[in-house]
Amino acid sequence: MTYTYIGKDRRRIEDPRLLVGRGGYIADLRLPGMLHAAILRSPVPHAWIRSIDATEALKLPGVVAVFTGEDCKEKINPCMSFGPATITQYPMAVDKVRYVGEAVAAVVAESRYLAEDGVDLLEVDYEELPPVTDPMAAMEPDCVLLHEEHGSNIGYERTFEFGDVNAAFAGADLIVEDTLRWGRSAGMPMETTGAVAQPGFNGVLEIYCNSLNFSYFVFLIAATLRIPSNKLTLKPVPAGGSFGSKLAAHKVPALAGFLALQVGRPVSYIEDRIDHLMNSDHHGCDRTYEARMGFRADGTIVGLDIDVVDDYGAYMQFGVGHHGNAFSQVVGPYRFRDVKYRLRAVVTNKCQQGAYRGFGSEVHNWVLERLVDQGATRLGLAPEEIRRRNFIQPDQFPYKIPGGNLYDSGDYPAVLDKALSMIDLDSWRAEKKRLREEEGRHIGIGLATTQERSVFSATEFWFLVEKPAFPLTSSPESATVTIDPTGQFQLLLHCQSMWGNSPETVGATVLAEEFGIPPESVNVRYADSAHALPGTGPGGSRYTAMVAGAIRGASRKLQKKLLHIAAHRLELAPEDLELVDARVQVRGAPETGLTIAELAGTAYFFALSLPEGMTSGLEESYTYDHPYTTPPAPDGSDLGVFYPIMGHACHIAVLEVDPDTGMPSFLDYVAVHDAGTIVNPRSLGGHVTGGATQGIGTTLYEELAYDEDGQFQSLTFRDYLIPTASEAPVFRIGHVQTPSPFTEYGIKGGGEGGRMVAPAAVSAAIDDALREYGMRVRRLPVKPATIVATVQAGRAAEG
Amino acid sequence: MKPPPFTYCDPESVDEAVGLKSEYGADSLVLAGGQSLLPLLNMRLVRPEALIDINKIGDLQKIEGRSDILEVGAGVRQYELEDHALVGELVPLLPEAAGYIGHIETRHRGTVCGSLAHADPAAELPCTAVTLDATVVARSPSGTRTIEAQHFFQGRMATALEPEEVLVAVRYPVTPQAAGHGFVEVARRVGDLALAGAAAVVNLDENGHFTSVSVGVSGISDTPVRARAVENALIGEAPTEENITRAADEIVPSVTAGDDIHATRAYRRHLATVVVRRAITAAVASAHERSDGK
Amino acid sequence: MTTSTAAKYGTARRAVTVRVNGRHVTREVSTRTTLADFLRDELDLVSVHVGCEHGECGCCTVLFDGLSVRSCLMLAVQADGHAVETVESLSANPAELHPIQEAFAEEQGLQCGFCTPAMLLRTKEIIDAGREMTDAEVRHEISGILCRCTGYQNIVNAVQSAGAKLRGPTAGGRD
Known part of the structure; x- marks a missing residue:
């Protein structure tokens, strides 16, 4: 299928305003009489709050009020949560602090400077409890509890088995095993999370915030604030990056809303960087795996056995949705059928987990690829060869995987071939050998082939739970298309979806495709929650595919109306007409027709010229439900289809490691993705390079570290190391397009892109560079000290 | 993350700055470029009564x-x-x-x-x-x-x-014309503080042997370290890889920094020898260039 | 505080006059106000994005007397008598972009836009220095500004493309 506008590199509609510094971010908003809040963060990881004395703070000129968790407990309800009902959280700590950085009190003042002055004057009496920092120790029966009401530090425990792993392993020629440790990192956008709340017209509380998808669950925030949902309007504003960290970031808007309700004035609460680092809603996964994979001698994978302990931190707002997410692609691109997955989710005195690009499936990808690489090494197979032997084949789609999810389409050999065509692996391997022998240099080549599930639907938040409280199945997206009386197009998106992706460009491109109008002529707007039709928003690489479906649905309704108006005016049957290049014309006699502008004039101003029964105007809305979701089996034997729009990618990283310093540097990096039909290749490429750079950060640099006493070690950007331009490799990007049979235009999602793959490819490259010393990356981030220690141990063993 | 209140003083002469510093003593901080001080102020890790800004002193x-x-x-x-x-x-x-x-x-x-x-x-x-x-x-x-x-x-x-x-x-x-110099730093990212770094200045005699060696090392202790033992091991020696490597090992006892999230002590002990070796090697090459350039 | 010191420095607010994007402005500010907050809150130059307030992300970069600096690491009072340029000095009109802004639009050297004003100003400084650079040199030169979206590749392309346009059709420079 070829398109006129879809599939071409295109300048973004979003960019001109961003290029002049008018992005409309939350911190740019000023409301008359606006106050500012700053929070006191807990300096201790685990303690009863005995008292908070605000006397001195309240005396300070400019300080308006001080609120604590006690006020929250009295006046509002706990925050939204998909986790156990016995693990509750408020925007500020109630009775007890459970991690360093947790909000203890908020000072509202005339400026942020004065609010921080007030915070300085607060006095808190803590009765410290032993910190729980090691998730293994947390599970011991005599360990001190974080949540007394829950009765255990284990938030969730269950073993899933699909097929029969023991039987599969009994027939294996090789079983590899490893302990793999994925460290905590986070989306860490350059803009923090923030909200401005104001008591508004008719007693409606308005909350502006840069967490974007609240038209979906505005009622949950309203429930927290104990106000009717029609008395709360969330007005999402564009975000300066998210990568998960602004996905349903609920504490910040809830806190701002609570404070505004208390003081009766607009209140701005914008996290500073330290707030965001230690107290955001969204630290990433923090997992330890005992993992095994069985192989036959020819490299065929026979089964996977995983025992994972996930250190969720102090709260479990998304339940264990991260593992539901991993189940969407639990076998990767490979054909094996037997999977065992034991999950224990543990609460500890750390900041809670949330979303980070991949939402837990990127971790699973890394574990799978680590095991496959180990199998390849032990069996003497090249990494590309062992993968090729195990790929699900193009003629096997749609393909039902163990666990229940379905892969819609794919051509994994084509993606691998494309990647291999972009890089001469034979020469690199020869060069690696030569450089080692002649110059003592250590070059490594890593290859990974992973899935990239896309188009999130909601069931993964609860289907792992035996008796879910709220088993929702909807995750729709809506669009409203308006042609104004002069024929100009307005597109209304029903969630504020701009956080660095390209919702306006995507929307305008699809609309252009539908009507034959120039994409840049479309004006795109966003609805707030009071005006919005159902919209789940971006997240889980869903927005492009979902909004395209919604726009196409609305377009078809409008096209029909245009044809009927034209047919009426031309005294022809609608079937005799077609819409071509913004004009309705007679099939076979294109010289006869009416432009959209002419028809729009009729639609708005000449009701007597409309077909009988038709009303004035040219506006249509459409709500597009997720194209393919099925419920899980009641007995848990099948989780249902929930993430069937399946992308795929192959990354090949070539790097050099200095064995004396442990420092890696990239020599080449090829990334090929199949995200189905591509709307704008350059934008997708940006997600691949940006995501891969984040994946490299997770692999080599970034760490939200706690010491064994529960003190937070990554307080600033001097310690949380985001890759700069000098650490990021030069990427060479390739695309393969296997359309989805289930979505409009065959679009798949690609938003999480490179981060799904890069950790596996880079880990493999480091192993390859230092294989002679027994290097095997088993813990992320892999730090120079680990690399050097391995080299030294390897050299010592050689004698 | 906003600075706490302070009295802002911007004297225009050294005498006035000195007067202010003696007036406020330990309750004051001098603001020069501010690239280390402003982060500390913004995080309220320092709370000076007075900030004495010396930027106006020509x-x-x-x-x-x-x-x-x-x-x-x-x-x-x-x-x-x-x-x-x-x-x-x-x-x-x-x-x-x-x-x-x-x-x-x-x-x-x-x-x-x-x-x-x-x-x-x-x-x-x-x-x-x-x-x-x-x-x-x-x-x-x-x-x-x-x-x-x-x-x-x-x-x-x-x-x-x-x-x-x-x-x-x-x-x-002033560094002698014929001296060679080298600077090597290993940091996790470009622009980060050193996990370990070394500076070296060397002079070679007409036979190419070291007549003077000066080596400083960063990142390995509570202060920058002058690597006397390394220097002493090289005076009079030829700048061979073997000699330099052996001398560089003399830095190890000076490494006192403990483990942190970026590096372990064991790693820094090793890395110190690497940066010292590389800095001296670079300094020797620079000295050779300078003598060739004459 | 002695009486004379108090008389001279005791005030918590001061008038400052700064040449901002070519125009002199005078405002009274608290002496502890950072330059970033001054530009944003007093002058409504919200293009100066505050990302970390401890000098590590670079999003608040402005040109101070022609040199790139972190505006979160300066006080507004220090700008008295000096010149500051923000991205509005290139163009504040989305319909009439400066060639550097054009290059970023064409190469899609931005995604969320938060680091973008800083990157644009740094690009101007790099190009004004007049020297052609390899891609690796450009990467080093922009390494003081963090971008979390792009992986930098399209930014490097934009810097090079803008440089080529503004310097005229001279040879190479890419690696």
Whole structure:
């Protein structure tokens, strides 16, 4: 299928305003009489709050009020949560602090400077409890509890088995095993999370915030604030990056809303960087795996056995949705059928987990690829060869995987071939050998082939739970298309979806495709929650595919109306007409027709010229439900289809490691993705390079570290190391397009892109560079000290 | 993250600055480039009663070269070490090391003397100061005193400056024409403070043997370390890989930094030998270039 | 505080006059106000994005007397008598972009836009320095500004493309 506008590199509609510094971010908003809040963060990881004395703070000129968790407990309800009902959280700590950085009190003042002055004057009496920092120790029966009401530090425990792993392993020629440790990192956008709340017209509380998808669950925030949902309007504003960290970031808007309700004035609460680092809603996964994979001698994978302990931190707002997410692609691109997955989710005195690009499936990808690489090494197979032997084949789609999810389409050999065509692996391997022998240099080549599930639907938040409280199945997206009386197009998106992706460009491109109008002529707007039709928003690489479906649905309704108006005016049957290049014309006699502008004039101003029964105007809305979701089996034997729009990618990283310093540097990096039909290749490429750079950060640099006493070690950007331009490799990007049979235009999602793959490819490259010393990356981030220690141990063993 | 209140003083003369410093003593901090101080202020990790901003003092903005001394005033920015021809001519180690300090945006504002006063043991300029036998010039109401770099750095972010003193300049001995220099730093990212770094200045005799060796190391202790044992092991020796490697191992006992999230002590012990070896090797190559260039 | 010191420095607010994007402005500010907050809150130059307030992310970069600096690491009072340029000095009109802004639009050297004003100003400084650079040199030169979206590749392309346009049709420079 070829398109006129879809599939071409295109300048973004979003960019001109961003290029002049008018992005409309939350911190740019000023409301008359606006106050500012700053929070006191807990300096201790685990303690009863005995008292908070605000006397001195309240005396300070400019300080308006001080609120604590006690006020929250009295006046509002706990925050939204998909986790156990016995693990509750408020925007500020109630009775007890459970991690360093947790909000203890908020000072509202005339400026942020004065609010921080007030915070300085607060006095808190803590009765410290032993910190729980090691998730293994947390599970011991005599360990001190974080949540007394829950009765255990284990938030969730269950073993899933699909097929029969023991039987599969009994027939294996090789079983590899490893302990793999994925460290905590986070989306860490350059803009923090923030909200401005104001008591508004008719007693409606308005909350502006840069967490974007609240038209979906505005009622949950309203429930927290104990106000009717029609008395709360969330007005999402564009975000300066998210990568998960602004996905349903609920504490910040809830806190701002609570404070505004208390003081009766607009209140701005914008996290500073330290707030965001230690107290955001969204630290990433923090997992330890005992993992095994069985192989036959020819490299065929026979089964996977995983025992994972996930250190969720102090709260479990998304339940264990991260593992539901991993189940969407639990076998990767490979054909094996037997999977065992034991999950224990543990609460500890750390900041809670949330979303980070991949939402837990990127971790699973890394574990799978680590095991496959180990199998390849032990069996003497090249990494590309062992993968090729195990790929699900193009003629096997749609393909039902163990666990229940379905892969819609794919051509994994084509993606691998494309990647291999972009890089001469034979020469690199020869060069690696030569450089080692002649110059003592250590070059490594890593290859990974992973899935990239896309188009999130909601069931993964609860289907792992035996008796879910709220088993929702909807995750729709809506669009409203308006042609104004002069024929100009307005597109209304029903969630504020701009956080660095390209919702306006995507929307305008699809609309252009539908009507034959120039994409840049479309004006795109966003609805707030009071005006919005159902919209789940971006997240889980869903927005492009979902909004395209919604726009196409609305377009078809409008096209029909245009044809009927034209047919009426031309005294022809609608079937005799077609819409071509913004004009309705007679099939076979294109010289006869009416432009959209002419028809729009009729639609708005000449009701007597409309077909009988038709009303004035040219506006249509459409709500597009997720194209393919099925419920899980009641007995848990099948989780249902929930993430069937399946992308795929192959990354090949070539790097050099200095064995004396442990420092890696990239020599080449090829990334090929199949995200189905591509709307704008350059934008997708940006997600691949940006995501891969984040994946490299997770692999080599970034760490939200706690010491064994529960003190937070990554307080600033001097310690949380985001890759700069000098650490990021030069990427060479390739695309393969296997359309989805289930979505409009065959679009798949690609938003999480490179981060799904890069950790596996880079880990493999480091192993390859230092294989002679027994290097095997088993813990992320892999730090120079680990690399050097391995080299030294390897050299010592050689004698 | 906003600075706490303070009394902001912006004197226009050294005398006035010194007067203010003696008036406020330990309750005041000198603001020069602010690239280390403003983060501390914004995080409220320091709460001075008074901030004495020396940026308006024209007398401190000078770079002056004499026959044997390069003097850099307390207002001179770090990027000027890279851009000022005199610096490269008289003390060529300085522009090379300066390129490793933070990023260009912080070098545009950060000062040379400010970095010395901040005394981060992983920073570049304290390390070069001890390597070059620099002298810090401090003024107080009772007069001017000079402090040798190796005595100036007393601990992590701690110096020999008295509360009423203002650091007004640093003096670097001019490097002999024939000397070679090298600077090596290993940091996790470009612009980060060193996990370990080394500066070296060497002189070779007509046989190519070391007549003098000066090595400073950053990131391995509470202060920048002058690697005397390494230096002593090389005097009179030929600059062979084997000799340099053996001498570099002498740095190990000086590594006292413990584990942190970026590196382990064991790693730093190893890395110190690597950067020392590489800095000396680079300095030897530079010396050879200089003699070839004659 | 002595009486004379109090008389001279005791005030918590001061009038400052700054040449901002070519125009002189005078405002009274608290002496502890950072330059970033001054530009944003007093002058409504919200293009100055505050990302970390401790000098590590670079999003608040402005040109101070022509040199790139972190505006979160300066006080507004320090700008008295000096010149500051923000991205509005290139163009504040989305319909009439400066060639550097054009290059970023064409190469899609931005995604969320938060680091973008800083990157644009740094690009101007790099190009004004006049020297052609390799891609690796450009990467080093922009390494003081963090971008979390792009992986930098399109930014490097934009810097090079803008440089080529503004310097005229001279040879190479890419690696």
